[in-house]
Amino acid sequence: MKTAAELLGQDGPLAAELPGFAPRPQQQRMTEAVETALHQQSTLLVEAGTGTGKTFAYLLPALLSGHKTLVSTGTRNLQDQIFRRDLPELRKYLGSSARIALLKGRSNYLCRYRLDRTLATGGDLAPDLRVDLGKLQRQSAQSGDGDTGQFTAIAEESPLWGLVTSTTDNCLGHECPQFDECYLIEARRQAQEADLVVVNHHLLMADLALREEGFGSILPDSDAIVFDEAHELPEIARQFFGTALSARQINGLAQDAINEAATSAPEQSAIVGAARELTRSTAAFRQLLPTDTARLPWHAAGAAKLTQGLEQLAEAVLKMKTALLPVADRSKGLDQCKDRCERQLSRLSEFMEEPEEARVLWLETFRRTFTLHTTPLDIANSFSNALGDRPRGLIFTSATLAHDGQFAHFTNELGLTPGESLCLDTPFDYLNNSLLFLPENMPDPNDLGYDNAVVEAALPVLRASQGRAFLLFTSHRALRQSAAQLAAADLPYPLLVQGELPRDRLLVKFRETPNAILLGTSSFWQGVDVKGEALSCVIIAKLPFAMPDDPVLQARIQQLKKQGRNAFGELQLPTATTALKQGAGRLIRDSGDRGVLMICDPRLRSRSYGRIFLKNLPKMPITRDPDDVTRFFDE
Numbered sequence: 001m002k003t004a005a006e007l008l009g010q011d012g013p014l015a016a017e018l019p020g021f022a023p024r025p026q027q028q029r030m031t032e033a034v035e036t037a038l039h040q041q042s043t044l045l046v047e048a049g050t051g052t053g054k055t056f057a058y059l060l061p062a063l064l065s066g067h068k069t070l071v072s073t074g075t076r077n078l079q080d081q082i083f084r085r086d087l088p089e090l091r092k093y094l095g096s097s098a099r100i101a102l103l104k105g106r107s108n109y110l111c112r113y114r115l116d117r118t119l120a121t122g123g124d125l126a127p128d129l130r131v132d133l134g135k136l137q138r139q140s141a142q143s144g145d146g147d148t149g150q151f152t153a154i155a156e157e158s159p160l161w162g163l164v165t166s167t168t169d170n171c172l173g174h175e176c177p178q179f180d181e182c183y184l185i186e187a188r189r190q191a192q193e194a195d196l197v198v199v200n201h202h203l204l205m206a207d208l209a210l211r212e213e214g215f216g217s218i219l220p221d222s223d224a225i226v227f228d229e230a231h232e233l234p235e236i237a238r239q240f241f242g243t244a245l246s247a248r249q250i251n252g253l254a255q256d257a258i259n260e261a262a263t264s265a266p267e268q269s270a271i272v273g274a275a276r277e278l279t280r281s282t283a284a285f286r287q288l289l290p291t292d293t294a295r296l297p298w299h300a301a302g303a304a305k306l307t308q309g310l311e312q313l314a315e316a317v318l319k320m321k322t323a324l325l326p327v328a329d330r331s332k333g334l335d336q337c338k339d340r341c342e343r344q345l346s347r348l349s350e351f352m353e354e355p356e357e358a359r360v361l362w363l364e365t366f367r368r369t370f371t372l373h374t375t376p377l378d379i380a381n382s383f384s385n386a387l388g389d390r391p392r393g394l395i396f397t398s399a400t401l402a403h404d405g406q407f408a409h410f411t412n413e414l415g416l417t418p419g420e421s422l423c424l425d426t427p428f429d430y431l432n433n434s435l436l437f438l439p440e441n442m443p444d445p446n447d448l449g450y451d452n453a454v455v456e457a458a459l460p461v462l463r464a465s466q467g468r469a470f471l472l473f474t475s476h477r478a479l480r481q482s483a484a485q486l487a488a489a490d491l492p493y494p495l496l497v498q499g500e501l502p503r504d505r506l507l508v509k510f511r512e513t514p515n516a517i518l519l520g521t522s523s524f525w526q527g528v529d530v531k532g533e534a535l536s537c538v539i540i541a542k543l544p545f546a547m548p549d550d551p552v553l554q555a556r557i558q559q560l561k562k563q564g565r566n567a568f569g570e571l572q573l574p575t576a577t578t579a580l581k582q583g584a585g586r587l588i589r590d591s592g593d594r595g596v597l598m599i600c601d602p603r604l605r606s607r608s609y610g611r612i613f614l615k616n617l618p619k620m621p622i623t624r625d626p627d628d629v630t631r632f633f634d635e
Contacts, residue, residue: 146183
């Protein structure tokens with residue numbers, strides 16, 4: 001019988017039958033390493049450059065192994081691609097009968113009970129939401145699995161989704177009248193019975209965090225876990241090993257209490273009164289916070305004034321609980337609302353007490369809402385303990401996992417015992433198909449005129465490329481200023497700006513619009529795949545160091561300094577090089593792609609750490625002459 005690597009070779013079934021498939025030595029090397037790790041139930045770390053074909057490199061040995069395997073991705077897009085395209089192709093050409101399943105978080109499934117309840121009480125909705133609710137009702141009748149991703153007529157950001165999907169707070173569980181027809185329960189059942197289950201990091205981390213707290217898991221026990229887009233794990237893990245309480249959760253409690261009381265305790269006007277007071281208190285607390293979108297340490301946000309507002313908010317939650325107590329036993333929904341009051345009081349109390357040294361308290365403000373966060377500074381023990389000591393294969397892979405050729409930063413963050421590791425270069429011909437342009441005479445990034453200089457330097461490049469470009473920024477402020485400056489420059493190319501449309505729709509419009517220029521921030525630095533001439537130029541405005549005023553970063557830097565360690569070298573630089581590699585990786589997505597990468601930040605040359613950034617980029621010709629850019633595109 002052929003090995004997994006041989007099946008991906010020149011004489012394998014994929015080369016013979018799969019259109020466009022070409023054997024790659026890097027892919028075969030990765031496949032061999034994955035096959036060994038699965039067989040030995042060991043840990044493997046793989047940085048595989050763009051074009052390696054890493055999904056097939058781990059899916060094929062996973063299908064052949066006979067092990068129960070979880071594949072976890074950083075994005076839902078990749079999760080859907082693996083389940084709906086890659087796995088069906090592999091099973092077809094291998095003749096595999098392995099059972100596969102797709103499992104997402106509960107917010108990705110329509111809740112039949114909450115949809116029916118919203119339909120019954122929808123008269124209070126705004127007219128546009130009532131129209132959307134009618135569309136959703138009609139479409140849901142044809143839904144096979146309740147996946148909200150298929151209801152494209154409803155905007156992703158619509159508040160309607162919060163009314164027709166469930167959370168762990170408001171799910172009625174076995175007492176739900178629609179339990180036997182629940183989309184989520186059916187998806188979990190299929191996952192339990194499957195040989196290979198495709199999940200995402202958010203769902204997996206939620207499950208691991210629950211296990212650490214002693215609760216039962218929702219994911220099937222597995223013999224192996226593959227973490228694709230693994231560079232995102234540390235940030236996601238911090239979210240799930242911390243806590244959060246949002247205005248949306250508080251207002252959701254108030255609305256659910258009103259709806260439940262309407263059917264189970266209609267005479268209890270005190271519940272409606274308490275719910276409305278809770279909504280007012282939440283809005284009043286928001287008024288105490290900065291008006292702009294911001295992330296602030298709790299102690300820097302005027303904690304004395306905020307504590308008083310928080311006490312009033314906690315008092316309103318307590319009144320809500322008091323109103324619910326006499327009737328909580330009438331229905332599962334009312335009882336859950338009472339329990340949610342208790343959990344929210346517990347989370348609010350964390351901000352009214354002396355914080356633990358190992359956690360940072362911070363808040364996030366949006367235009368109308370807010371979220372209170374507690375985040376652990378160190379997640380290594382939590383993550384390694386949550387994985388457990390059961391022998392299993394653990395595969396961590398990404399195009400950007402190593403820093404300066406080493407995996408220590410990643411393994412230290414997650415508390416992993418270093419295992420086998422592999423760094424595979426991209427098979428794409430960057431030397432002949434790309435050019436790195438570093439413009440001369442750029443001011444320091446802290447200079448007030450820097451953003452203006454970036455656009456001035458980019459204009460001749462955009463004309464040479466005839467649009468077809470991404471401009472990537474590290475802040476929304478810089479993006480907005482540059483968008484206005486580019487619009488005033490009267491370029492003959494369409495401008496697409498992040499925020500004008502949801503991310504996925506903006507990408508579709510970019511692909512469909514000839515010569516377009518897209519301006520984006522962090523969400524466009526990774527997980528974006530535009531092949532062909534539509535994207536022929538990527539311009540990076542500034543090295544992507546995390547914002548120094550980020551509350552979690554501030555606290556982690558202070559913690560490292562207290563330990564006498566180098567916070568810049570151990571934390572800030574590795575994180576920034578990973579982000580730059582991700583942004584640069586948007587340029588060449590296929591063997592036939594050609595393009596120019598322009599990095600405007602002069603620190604690549606003026607600072608000693610610049611060589612580390614350059615070393616971590618693909619090997620490509622470097623120029624400081626704009627005429628070379630023109631010649632490149634003229635060719």
